[in-house]
Structure formats: C-alpha cells, structure tokens
Amino acid sequence: MFDHPRYEYRRxxxxxxxxxxxxxxxxxxxxxxxxxxxDLAHRGQPVxxxxxxxxxxxxxxxxCYSKRTLEILDRLGCGEAIASKGVSWRVGKVYQGEQLAYQxxxxxxxxxxxxxxxxxxxxxxxxxxxxxxxSLPQVELxxxxxxxxxxxxxxxxxxxxATEDGEYIVTCDWLVVCDGARSPIRHMLGLxxxxxxxxxxxxxxxxxxSADFPAERRFWFDPPFHRNQSVLLHRQSDDxxxxxxxLGWDADPEVEKQPERIQPRLRAMLGDDARFxxxxxxxxxxxxxxxxxxxxxxxxxAGDAAHLVSPFGARGANSGIQDADNLAWKLDFVMRGxxxxxxxxxxDSERVAAAxxxxxxxxxxxxxxxPKSAISRTFRDxxxxxxxxxxxxxxxxxxxxxxxxxxxxxxxxxxxxxERFDGRMVPGAVAADAPxxxxxxxWLLEHLGREFTLLTFGRVLDEATAASLASLPIPLRVVxxxxxxxxxxxxxxxxxxxxxxxxTCYLVxxxxxxxxxxRTFDRAKVEAALARATRNRNVPYFKM
Amino acid sequence: MTLITTxxxxxxxxxxxALIDTHRELDDAQSAxxxxxxxxxxxxxxxxxxxxxxxxxxxxxxxxxxxSGRL
Numbered sequence: 131m132f133d134h135p136r137y138e139y140r141r142x143x144x145x146x147x148x149x150x151x152x153x154x155x156x157x158x159x160x161x162x163x164x165x166x167x168x169d170l171a172h173r174g175q176p177v178x179x180x181x182x183x184x185x186x187x188x189x190x191x192x193x194c195y196s197k198r199t200l201e202i203l204d205r206l207g208c209g210e211a212i213a214s215k216g217v218s219w220r221v222g223k224v225y226q227g228e229q230l231a232y233q234x235x236x237x238x239x240x241x242x243x244x245x246x247x248x249x250x251x252x253x254x255x256x257x258x259x260x261x262x263x264x265s266l267p268q269v270e271l272x273x274x275x276x277x278x279x280x281x282x283x284x285x286x287x288x289x290x291x292a293t294e295d296g297e298y299i300v301t302c303d304w305l306v307v308c309d310g311a312r313s314p315i316r317h318m319l320g321l322x323x324x325x326x327x328x329x330x331x332x333x334x335x336x337x338x339x340s341a342d343f344p345a346e347r348r349f350w351f352d353p354p355f356h357r358n359q360s361v362l363l364h365r366q367s368d369d370x371x372x373x374x375x376x377l378g379w380d381a382d383p384e385v386e387k388q389p390e391r392i393q394p395r396l397r398a399m400l401g402d403d404a405r406f407x408x409x410x411x412x413x414x415x416x417x418x419x420x421x422x423x424x425x426x427x428x429x430x431x432a433g434d435a436a437h438l439v440s441p442f443g444a445r446g447a448n449s450g451i452q453d454a455d456n457l458a459w460k461l462d463f464v465m466r467g468x469x470x471x472x473x474x475x476x477x478d479s480e481r482v483a484a485a486x487x488x489x490x491x492x493x494x495x496x497x498x499x500x501p502k503s504a505i506s507r508t509f510r511d512x513x514x515x516x517x518x519x520x521x522x523x524x525x526x527x528x529x530x531x532x533x534x535x536x537x538x539x540x541x542x543x544x545x546x547x548x549e550r551f552d553g554r555m556v557p558g559a560v561a562a563d564a565p566x567x568x569x570x571x572x573w574l575l576e577h578l579g580r581e582f583t584l585l586t587f588g589r590v591l592d593e594a595t596a597a598s599l600a601s602l603p604i605p606l607r608v609v610x611x612x613x614x615x616x617x618x619x620x621x622x623x624x625x626x627x628x629x630x631x632x633x634t635c636y637l638v639x640x641x642x643x644x645x646x647x648x649r650t651f652d653r654a655k656v657e658a659a660l661a662r663a664t665r666n667r668n669v670p671y672f673k674m
Numbered sequence: 675m676t677l678i679t680t681x682x683x684x685x686x687x688x689x690x691x692a693l694i695d696t697h698r699e700l701d702d703a704q705s706a707x708x709x710x711x712x713x714x715x716x717x718x719x720x721x722x723x724x725x726x727x728x729x730x731x732x733x734x735x736x737x738x739x740x741x742s743g744r745l
Contacts, residue, residue, distance in 0.1 A: 497694060503705075506694050515736045515737075519732075524681075525681045526687075528687065
C-alpha cells in the first residue's frame with residue numbers, strides 16, 4: 131500500500147506580525163499548482179504555495195500522463211522521476227464484445243525522448259512534484275493553510291488564510307488559482323462555470339494483481355462480463371490496475387461502492403483463477419464545462435478550477451499542466467517588466483482555445499461511449515460492426531481521443547509564415563523532439579526552453595551576432611543544429627521534423643511552442659517576431 | 675468504380691458529431707425516416723448502382739450472420 135506522506139504544518143510568520151507583500155501566490159498543491167509554482171521558481175520568482183490539506187491525492191485519480199506533460203516536467207527537473215516510476219504505453223485496443231474491433235498506436239515513430247504516455251497514480255505524481263518543489267528555495271509551501279476570503283483591488287489581491295493557529299492576511303500582485311474542480315475561490319467570487327453534466331455513472335476499481343497483460347489501454351464496448359456497458363483497463367505502477375466500469379445513470383452510487391458489489395464484477399472480468407485485491411474504489415459522474423474567462427484581472431485560473439472534461443482521453447491533468455506551462459513564463463515576463471500585462475490575456479485566449487478543443491474531443495468520446503438516444507446507440511453499434519471488416523469505420527470508433535498538446539494556431543503571438551514549409555512545426559505547435567548530440571544533452575527539447583530560443587539549421591549566425599541576440603531586452607538564446615560547434619542532428623530527424631534546410635530559423639517560446647520561422651536569418655524580422663510574441667509592439671525600449 | 679472502405683473522411687469525428695446532431699430531439703420513427711431519406715440522398719449522389727449494391731451487401735453482412743445465429 132502507498133503510505134501517504136504527512137507534510138509538516140508550519141505557523142505563518144504573518145501571525146506574529148511579520149507581513150510581507152508577495153509577487154505571486156499559488157493556491158492548491160495538486161498537479162497543476164505544483165507545476166505552476168515550480169515553473170515560476172525556476173524562472174527566479176519567489177512563490178508562496180498554499181494548500182488546505184497536508185498530503186497528496188487520496189486514491190489514484192488522474193493516472194495517464196502524456197508525452198507533453200513529461201516534456202514540461204523535464205524542463206522543470208522532474209520528468210525522469212515521473213517517467214521512470216510510471217508504466218510507459220502507446221498502444222490502445224478497442225474490443226466489441228470479445229472481438230478486437232481495432233487498435234491504435236499513439237507514437238508510431240522512434241526518435242522521441244518520452245513515450246506517448248506513462249501511467250502513474252496521482253499520489254506518486256504529486257509526491258514527485260512536492261519533492262521537486264521542496265528542493266527549490268524560491269518555493270514556500272504551506273500545508274493546512276486554507277484560503278477563506280479573496281479581495282480584489284486594482285493594484286493587489288488580499289487573501290484571508292485560516293490555520294489551526296488562527297487567521298492571517300496576506301497580499302500579492304498575482305494570484306494563480308489551482309484549487310481544483312470544486313474551486314472554493316471560484317465559488318467565493320461567484321464566477322461562472324458553464325457546460326453539461328453527463329447522466330451516467332462510472333465505477334473505478336483499483337486492484338493489485340500480478341498479471342502478464344501487456345501495458346496497453348484496453349477498452350471494451352459491451353463485453354460478455356459487463357453487458358451493455360463499457361469497461362476500460364489501464365496498468366499503473368506497483369502492480370496496480372485501474373478498471374473503469376460504466377454503470378448507467380440509474381445505478382445507486384452508495385450501493386455500487388460496496389466491495390461485495392465490486393468483487394463479482396471483477397471476478398466476472400478476470401476469471402475464477404485470478405488473484406487480486408481491491409485497493410481503492412470510487413463511483414463518479416462527470417461534467418464538461420469551463421469558465422468563460424480564465425483571467426480575471428489579477429487572478430488567473432488554471433486546471434480543473436478553470437475547465438472540466440470527461441476522463442476519456444486523459445485531457446484533465448494533462449491540459450492543466452499545459453495551462454501552468456503557458457502561464458508561468460508570461461507571468462514571469464510581466465512581473466520582470468519584460469512584457470505588458472496584456473500578455474496575460476493571451477494565456478486566456480490560448481488556453482480557452484485549448485480547453486474548447488479538449489471539451490470537444492472529450493464530449494464526442496462521451497457521446498460515443500454512452501449514447502444518449504436509441505438512434506445514437508444504433509449508429510455506434512453499426513460503426514463497431516463495420517469496424518471489424520472495414521478500415522474507414524475504425525476511424526469513427528471513439529473510445530477516447532487521447533491528449534495531444536494544443537496547436538495554438540490562432541494565437542496573436544504567432545508571426546505568420548512568409549515562406550513554404552512542410553511538416554507539422556507550424557507557428558503555434560509544440561516543438562518536436564529529436565535525438566541530437568549537443569551541450570545540453572541527447573535530445574533537442576533539452577536545448578529549448580526557459581528563455582526564447584532561435585533554433586537554426588546550419589551554422590547561420592556568427593558568434594558576435596549570437597551574442598548580440600543574447601543581450602536584447604528580451605534575451606534570445608541561439609541553438610544551431612548542424613554546422614561545426616553546434617548541436618549535431620545525429621539521425622537527421624531534427625531537420626526532417628522541422629523541414630530545416632541550411633539557413634532555416636525557428637523562434638521558439640519559453641514554453642517550447644513555435645511562434646515564427648523563416649528560410650533565412652533577418653535580424654529585423656526576428657526582433658519584430660520577438661516583440662510580437664511578448665506583446666511589446668509599442669514599448670519604446672524595444673525600438674521597433 | 676468500387677466501394678471505398680478505406681478511410682475517406684477528412685475529419686471523421688466532425689462527421690460523426692454532425693450525424694448524431696442530425697437526429698437530435700427526434701423520436702425513433704422520425705429518426706428512421708431521416709435515415710431513409712439520408713440513404714436515398716446519398717444514393718442519388720453516388721449514382722453508380724454497382725457501388726450501391728456493394729454498400730448494401732456490406733451493410734447487411736454481419737446483421738444477417740447474427741440473426742441466423744452464425745457469428
């Protein structure tokens with residue numbers, strides 16, 4: 131069994147009259163709040179992180195962490211801890227009844243540092259992040275400190291925080307709200323949260339079992355062991371398996387939670403000879419909804435507090451971590467005076483667009499898995515029936531479209547292409563990884579991030595030019611792939627994934643999203659794109 | 675021309691959502707009527723009877739096998 135750590139409560143210095151105005155406070159030490167705090171700390175910002183509890187997630191909850199999440203955590207120094215503890219997978223199999231209807235491979239090519247997904251219990255995930263946060267002197271973590279009131283003023287946010295030693299007041303310039311699906315702060319401020327509630331119930335059963343099933347995502351429509359409903363099976367670490375049974379809307383959650391109800395369901399699925407022990411269970415319903423805006427002045431909402439999706443597709447925690455990734459550099463730039471506050475409005479527009487993509491995908495999956503009408507069910511069964519023989523129908527089978535990073539194609543921070551490029555590295559896309567040999571390691575993504583980077587193919591810039599870019603008001607790091615003394619493209623995959631020819635330059639944001647690219651280096655265009663990507667168009671010091 | 679059974683829809687999920695939306699708030703009889711009209715419209719669009727016969731046979735295939743007890 132997992133032994134839940136108890137993190138130590140500490141008395142707040144504010145209770146003894148030592149008040150200190152903060153630059154940024156993060157509320158909620160779940161996956162999203164921890165990521166945001168660690169990212170801000172990495173950028174040199176002192177962060178106060180408040181949580182009303184003193185331990186990690188109870189129950190395994192979010193278990194599928196995507197390639198992009200691992201890449202973000204690599205940048206934050208804890209990707210390896212998560213990846214090595216988790217179970218890597220990339221193949222999903224979909225059955226109708228007992229028959230395999232089709233299977234998919236989420237990462238059918240080699241040459242990537244991280245796998246398509248790792249499965250890991252949320253408590254392990256959070257424990258790794260807590261450990262990372264505690265190793266950073268800029269993060270001050272306060273456990274059992276509960277925010278009870280939030281007051282918004284033009285120039286600051288004032289929080290009232292309750293502890294076992296009494297209440298105290300703390301003020302900050304920026305408040306990052308990551309307090310989860312029920313978001314007490316969203317409720318306190320009476321902010322909207324629009325969307326749909328799905329009329330269906332699901333049972334999660336985590337079991338410990340030694341089994342030689344492959345590490346794949348397996349999904350059944352209408353299996354013989356659970357007729358007329360769906361079942362999902364995932365492998366987690368420590369020989370723990372997640373089984374997710376659809377129950378239907380009429381199921382009584384109190385009854386279904388009882389181990390004596392759960393055991394026969396598992397027995398029917400796993401067979402009379404299987405040896406397993408139930409370690410955690412939960413009956414849940416879900417909702418697809420989001421706040422209309424994620425930024426409210428000096429408050430910024432991220433993760434489940436801002437948007438909720440159905441679990442089919444692993445788009446909850448993964449999108450929340452991308453929220454944190456998108457927000458941290460922008461907030462840091464605003465706090466350092468390197469960008470105007472309007473840069474934070476692009477957190478809102480970019481992540482609202484991403485949330486809508488996640489909501490659309492998870493809603494469609496839900497409608498396929500739990501048809502809401504007889505005709506919807508008929509079409510679903512027709513698709514599954516055709517899928518056995520006909521390839522076209524397999525593209526319609528939807529047991530969850532798994533989380534991929536949002537392509538921020540409509541972002542105002544992008545500079546449009548002026549020349550022709552092939553491949554997927556359009557402005558707005560997350561920079562693709564590739565094996566390389568360079569000063570920061572064996573992967574291209576290890577060379578990108580934290581600052582803006584100019585990624586060039588061939589030796590495009592001399593040292594003096596590279597040095598002068600590094601001393602711009604917004605420092606621009608230069609990473610040259612190919613040529614002498616730069617990063618070696620060991621398998622040629624960097625050049626092929628970026629359509630990189632001699633002279634090609636990519637401008638990459640601190641969150642590793644591409645925002646501009648050219649076939650030849652033109653300093654004026656690079657500086658203009660950098661100004662655009664930071665909303666510095668009319669800022670005098672930039673002298674554009 | 676032969677019946678295309680390899681993927682031919684540019685955005686399968688968009689199509690499926692539109693299909694289900696077409697039936698929103700219809701009762702079973704209305705849905706059956708909409709489906710029949712949809713088949714007739716698409717048949718006219720395709721025009722080629724050989725293709726249509728191949729589609730009709732493919733559509734019947736598993737249904738007939740199941741109802742006669744042979745899987």
